[in-house]
Amino acid sequence: MKIKQFLLASVLLVSVSNFAQKDELKKLKKIFDKDVPSAKDVEEYKVNVISLEKVVADESDKKALTYYKVNIPQMELASKGQTPSPLDIQKVYSIAYISELANVYSTIKEYEKTSGKKTFTDEIDLEFAQTKPILLNLAVDLGNQKKFKESSTVLYSIYKMDNTDVDQLFYAASYAVNGEDYDKALQYYDELIRLKYSGEGAIYFATNKASKAEESFGSNKNTRDTFVKTGSYEKPREEKIESKKGEIYKNVALIYVQQGKSTEAMKAVTQARLENPDDINLILTEADLYLNIKDFTTYKRLINEALEKNPKNADLVYNLGVISSNSNQLPDAIAYYKKAISLRPDYFNAYLNLSEVMLRGDEKYVEEMNKLGTTDKDNKRYAVIKAEREKNFQAALPYLEKAVELKPENEPAVKTLMSVYNALEMSDKYKALKMKLNK
Structure with missing residues (x-):
């Protein structure tokens, strides 16, 4: 109780x-x-x-x-x-x-x-x-x-x-990216993906008869149409808003790249390309991912895929030149750099890199010449090698001169051109360029 x-x-x-x-x-x-x-x-x-x-x-x-x-x-x-x-x-x-x-x-x-x-x-x-x-x-x-x-x-x-x-x-995710607050950006993008957000739609406009100014009604088509029907607005039109899914997955991939998470980045960009298979920027993003992991074969395949969609993109061709050069595929590199120049005649980097690749073989000429003796046979071989070396310098010279013409303040380009002038015994041009460099 x-x-x-x-x-x-x-x-x-x-x-x-x-x-x-x-x-x-x-x-x-x-x-x-x-x-x-x-x-x-x-x-x-x-x-x-x-x-x-x-x-x-x-x-x-x-x-x-x-x-x-x-x-x-x-x-x-x-x-x-x-x-x-x-x-x-x-x-x-x-x-x-x-x-x-x-x-x-x-x-x-x-x-x-x-x-x-x-x-x-x-x-x-x-x-x-x-x-x-x-x-x-x-x-x-x-x-x-x-x-x-x-x-x-x-x-x-x-x-x-x-x-x-x-x-x-x-937009919160986009600003987080701009502010380099990548963890927040990923949180927001993940929520957008979970919500299956695309952002696709339309913005509706009409012109105010009184002010003669076009005004936006946002996504409110019914409101816009109502004002047009009242006679106070005219000239209705709309602008389509493309899907943002590709951009979302692309930004997720780029954030993972920034964080060194290649596997997660690959998954994100693969999904992005499924959403937007013809988006050249996504192809390039995927290519960059393979470049980061040094898979040059896949990188070149993707760059060529992008070139099929945009064959006049000089930057894409130039990038193929860089990869070929780094892989010591010099004939390919020379061809790509020349193609980039044909697409963009003022492409400084393409001229400079092309001349560098062409001059890269000079080392083997110098090495062999230094090993030769003074016999008649060696002297004849020396003359042959010297001629080949000068021929190589002459081939690279126009590209180097064009590079210096485009950017006369670029010291590496100027010094390389001076070396070529000196090797070709072009004393007047060598002295003139040296004077400019020392000013």
Whole structure:
């Protein structure tokens, strides 16, 4: 009998505690609802928040407490008569606070959606409807100031508050990349992939008859059509927005490359190419991955695949020249560099690299000449080698001269040309170039 009485007393004790917590939450709400709370109100508000944090157990009450707690900065401002309008948000609150507010609000909304009981959702939605345009402007301003991480945080906060606006998650990822916050970028891109986001769609425009200016209606075709039907707008048109899936997978791949994770990068770019098989940039991204792991055979195959789609791309041909040169496939390298020059006659690097490859054989001539003696046979062989060497210099000379003509300030090119002039005993040109170099 005594045991039962003890248990009953315990139950009553818990009930009393719960009622006390409810009363404290009501006090918080009462202070929160004041237009201009006093300093004393705010101190009581903060004390109640701290006190409830230690004892609150009910999940609904926990969410209510987080709502009141996250609004403490706003309560402090209100007590000083400084309640900010939506336009003041970017001046009053830090980026970290905006992020925290979005996290708390989105968590509360999700909980109330699941529980079926709305307490704060409508108020949160109303507040966000007022502040969203301001937050978007803030993100743009931060981006223009090259504060990419901060801009990314604001855009992600907007997405957290309105997860139907997935475009903001995409832009948050892009700004995270610009800010070199690669872990965040990957997190956002992974979420985009999970959501099967493509970003594909259209933007709708019409011309305002009064102002004669074309205006965008975003993705709201019905709104645009309604204004056209009223007669206040004319000349409706639309612009197609291409799928962003390829860009997403490509950026994921590039981030993994940056982090040295070749296997993950390969998987991402393979998926990207499945999404956009004809995207030449993706082909080049995949080629770069194979270049990083020194798989030159696959690299050249992919570059040639890209060339089939864009045969006049001098850079692609030049890259094949570089790979062939590094692989000591000199005839191929010479052919590629000459092709690059034919596509772009002012391609300095192609001229310089071509002359370097052509002159690379000079070492073998010098080595053999130094080994020869003074016999008639050796002298005849020396004359043959010397002629071949001069012929090689003469072949490379026009390309070197063109390189120096394009970039006379390039010291390596100038010094190489001087060496060729000296070898060919072209004294006047050698002296003239030396004087220019020493100025």
